[in-house]
Each structure stands twice: as structure tokens, then as C-alpha cells.
Amino acid sequence: MERRQSDRFKANYTAEVRYRSGRKLVLPVLDISLGGCMVDAGAWSIRPGELLSVKLPGLGFQPAELVWIEDQRAGIVFEEPLYEPTLEHLAALAA
Numbered sequence: 001m002e003r004r005q006s007d008r009f010k011a012n013y014t015a016e017v018r019y020r021s022g023r024k025l026v027l028p029v030l031d032i033s034l035g036g037c038m039v040d041a042g043a044w045s046i047r048p049g050e051l052l053s054v055k056l057p058g059l060g061f062q063p064a065e066l067v068w069i070e071d072q073r074a075g076i077v078f079e080e081p082l083y084e085p086t087l088e089h090l091a092a093l094a095a
Helices: 084-093
Strands: 009-019 024-032 036-040 051-055 061-070 073-078
Touching: 009 036, 009 084, 024 084, 051 073
Parallel strands: none
Antiparallel strands: 009 024, 009 051, 024 036, 036 073, 051 061, 061 073
16 A cells, blocks of 8 residues: 655655754655655664654754664655655755
8 A cells, every 4th residue: 555645756865853852863764755755774773763854955844753674775754745845956956
């Protein structure tokens, strides 16, 4: 069953991810949509349900939640969806 609610675009940049504890790391973004992104999680030790803040290129930190992690990839959902022009800008960065 397909769970995606909006189109996804390939990405070729990084996101700064901040835990509630203040710890930060930089992860490659694999794809992006209005509602979230998929990142290359590598050996990231985090569990679904963890609340985060995500900083994408040209944007400030925004609240998010890790919803899944599997096969060294992780799905992050944004608390507030991106605006369409913002998504278009981020999609163009990967072109």
C-alpha cells in the first residue's frame, strides 16, 4: 500500500538534524516532498518517534519527527508541510 501523500523529488544536498538534547549531525538528503524527506541514515542510532529539528538549505530549523528507519535510510516527517515554492526551490538544487 502506498502511503505517500505528495510527490517526491530526488535531492542532492545535506540537512542538519538536531536532537532535542542539542546534538547535531549532517545527513545526506535522498529525496524531499512537501511533508518530509528521506535521508541516508548510515549508522544513525535513533528510533522512530524521536522528535527532531531539521535545517534544509536556505531554511531555518523546523520541527520534525523520525517515522521510520530501515536499510540505512530514514523517513522524517515535517510538523508543518513545506510551501510549494520552497519545495520547487529545493527540487531545483538537485537538478
